[in-house]
Amino acid sequence: VDADPNRIVLCSGYRQGVALVAAALRDRDATRVAVESPGQPEVSEMLSQAGLSAVELPVDADGAQVGRLDDLDVTAAVVTPAHQFPTGVPLSPSRRVGLLDWAARPDGVVLEDDYDGEFRYDRQPVGALQGLDPDHVVYLGTASKSLAPGLRLAWMVLPPSLMEECLAVKGLADTCGVLDQLTLAEFIGSGAYDRHVRSARLRYRRRRDALVAAIAARAPEVRVTGIAAGLHAVLRLPPGTEPSVVQAAAWQGLALHGLAFYRHAQATTEPLDALVVGYGTPPDHAWAGALEALCRVLP
Amino acid sequence: VDADPNRIVLCSGYRQGVALVAAALRDRDATRVAVESPGQPEVSEMLSQAGLSAVELPVDADGAQVGRLDDLDVTAAVVTPAHQFPTGVPLSPSRRVGLLDWAARPDGVVLEDDYDGEFRYDRQPVGALQGLDPDHVVYLGTASKSLAPGLRLAWMVLPPSLMEECLAVKGLADTCGVLDQLTLAEFIGSGAYDRHVRSARLRYRRRRDALVAAIAARAPEVRVTGIAAGLHAVLRLPPGTEPSVVQAAAWQGLALHGLAFYRHAQATTEPLDALVVGYGTPPDHAWAGALEALCRVLP
Numbered sequence: 001v002d003a004d005p006n007r008i009v010l011c012s013g014y015r016q017g018v019a020l021v022a023a024a025l026r027d028r029d030a031t032r033v034a035v036e037s038p039g040q041p042e043v044s045e046m047l048s049q050a051g052l053s054a055v056e057l058p059v060d061a062d063g064a065q066v067g068r069l070d071d072l073d074v075t076a077a078v079v080t081p082a083h084q085f086p087t088g089v090p091l092s093p094s095r096r097v098g099l100l101d102w103a104a105r106p107d108g109v110v111l112e113d114d115y116d117g118e119f120r121y122d123r124q125p126v127g128a129l130q131g132l133d134p135d136h137v138v139y140l141g142t143a144s145k146s147l148a149p150g151l152r153l154a155w156m157v158l159p160p161s162l163m164e165e166c167l168a169v170k171g172l173a174d175t176c177g178v179l180d181q182l183t184l185a186e187f188i189g190s191g192a193y194d195r196h197v198r199s200a201r202l203r204y205r206r207r208r209d210a211l212v213a214a215i216a217a218r219a220p221e222v223r224v225t226g227i228a229a230g231l232h233a234v235l236r237l238p239p240g241t242e243p244s245v246v247q248a249a250a251w252q253g254l255a256l257h258g259l260a261f262y263r264h265a266q267a268t269t270e271p272l273d274a275l276v277v278g279y280g281t282p283p284d285h286a287w288a289g290a291l292e293a294l295c296r297v298l299p
Numbered sequence: 300v301d302a303d304p305n306r307i308v309l310c311s312g313y314r315q316g317v318a319l320v321a322a323a324l325r326d327r328d329a330t331r332v333a334v335e336s337p338g339q340p341e342v343s344e345m346l347s348q349a350g351l352s353a354v355e356l357p358v359d360a361d362g363a364q365v366g367r368l369d370d371l372d373v374t375a376a377v378v379t380p381a382h383q384f385p386t387g388v389p390l391s392p393s394r395r396v397g398l399l400d401w402a403a404r405p406d407g408v409v410l411e412d413d414y415d416g417e418f419r420y421d422r423q424p425v426g427a428l429q430g431l432d433p434d435h436v437v438y439l440g441t442a443s444k445s446l447a448p449g450l451r452l453a454w455m456v457l458p459p460s461l462m463e464e465c466l467a468v469k470g471l472a473d474t475c476g477v478l479d480q481l482t483l484a485e486f487i488g489s490g491a492y493d494r495h496v497r498s499a500r501l502r503y504r505r506r507r508d509a510l511v512a513a514i515a516a517r518a519p520e521v522r523v524t525g526i527a528a529g530l531h532a533v534l535r536l537p538p539g540t541e542p543s544v545v546q547a548a549a550w551q552g553l554a555l556h557g558l559a560f561y562r563h564a565q566a567t568t569e570p571l572d573a574l575v576v577g578y579g580t581p582p583d584h585a586w587a588g589a590l591e592a593l594c595r596v597l598p
Contacts, residue, residue: 012311015471042471049470150477171348172314172341177479178449 012152022050024165030075037264056264063091076109088226103136219298231280242273248297311451321349323464329374336563355563362390375408387525402435419528518597530579541572547596
């Protein structure tokens with residue numbers, strides 16, 4: 001993302017970015033914000049902490065159903081357009097247009113979570129929405145996936161109207177250590193960050209390929225869905241099998257959630273049986289064993 | 300401070316610690332907190348941001364006048380007992396007892412800012428109040444003075460009753476980078492931190508000695524007050540001269556505040572004319588020049 005440096009705010013992780021914007025929206029008397037379902041439960045939790053209601057925005061094969069936003073009576077929407085979490089689909093071109101149309105109201109705000117924009121394996125990633133409407137889209141990027149979550153380094157690009165409000169919420173108390181910031185700036189400026197991301201992309205892509213191949217060979221009833229991107233895959237299961245597969249995985253020592261875990265608490269859509277598999281987590285020496293254990297528990 | 304590790308909370312700077320406790324007190328329906336005057340204006344500002352009133356607690360030669368706390372109708376007090384900022388006096392033994400007596404009510408809370416406890420030059424520092432009443436005193440320490448403020452590393456020792464509330468306020472969003480934490484832990488564990496503090500203490504002590512000697516020789520109307528400790532000294536000026544000396548210092552390129560800057564906005568006590576001189580800031584090569592410039596502007 002190319003953005004005016006004066007509109008970038010560094011945050012201690014993506015979560016702090018969401019919390020700051022949520023508090024700023026609350027100060028504007030917003031009450032309802034749309035969140036994707038399935039989506040990240042923490043986003044709903046952070047909105048609640050800020051005193052906002054997280055309203056279900058259902059996701060289908062084309063991404064978030066943005067056509068419903070008008071009926072949801074929300075001020076803002078938190079979305080993952082590049083690679084929906086957890087379903088793994090990108091937001092379709094017509095929905096991208098629809099989302100920007102919806103946001104182009106006086107107080108409309110889209111929070112664009114580009115959480116693994118660095119990791120697309122099949123083609124160049126699509127551009128960020130933020131570049132298309134910098135006055136209504138908050139861009140959120142993070143080093144948590146490309147480097148390490150423990151760094152707590154993320155960044156926002158803010159619309160001018162939200163800049164002052166977010167800084168006021170951030171207040172006097174809230175600052176990130178400068179050593180990590182300067183180290184990251186040096187890492188990016190030297191080109192080493194780009195080399196690191198390229199090599200990480202290759203490693204993750206090989207893991208994903210191994211996962212897809214193993215499932216095709218050993219679990220013919222299971223289908224890998226979503227685009228070739230990111231650090232997780234969604235495995236569609238035969239109807240009714242999700243709870244028992246999640247249980248069996250836990251017995252094998254695999255920390256996996258079913259898709260049910262990511263559904264909105266008041267979700268209205270039909271549940272689908274699926275496993276969300278993060279293939280980035282195991283260290284190299286444990287990966288083959290983890291994949292073998294996964295294949296054992298799949299129907 | 301020896302404290303139960305389960306009661307230590309790491310913060311991104313002393314300010315975040317104050318902000319967290321302030322928000323927790325607000326959630327308990329507290330409305331008024333005593334702050335030292337003269338004192339740190341940021342403390343009042345952070346309390347205001349949390350929705351609390353910062354109530355004036357006057358400071359005299361024995362430190363904060365804690366005998367007034369009963370009349371101030373406050374739930375908590377923020378104090379600098381080891382070395383009052385900015386006047387540089389320690390809280391007298393009888394007032395330490397008085398403060399703990401006041402705090403020993405069901406909801407009484409003292410925030411003990413031990414901001415430069417590492418830097419006492421004349422004797423061993425007095426022990427922290429927190430050790431005397433861990434159920435009512437919040438201890439706040441920081442690496443900002445001993446290492447660098449840009450690290451944003453500080454720590455609190457919390458009473459059990461405040462632990463859960465502060466963690467709830469800290470919430471999901473608010474975390475410090477682990478690399479800096481691990482680096483500091485290694486630095487402390489290896490003994491290198493202690494060596495660094497001892498050598499810094501010697502360097503700062505020499506600066507203070509040079510300041511005291513230069514003033515005795517060149518500005519006989521000015522008196523250095525406060526104990527031999529910390530990174531700043533208070534220079535008492537002839538009555539009525541503070542504004543013109545501050546102005547002249549600015550013309551010399553010295554960034555100094557008069558004592559008036561640190562007074563409570565509704566201070567009721569008689570103002571004293573004085574300069575607050577931080578002698579830790581100039582790099583070694585600039586120190587002699589800065590001291591010379593200071594002597595030129597003193598009456």
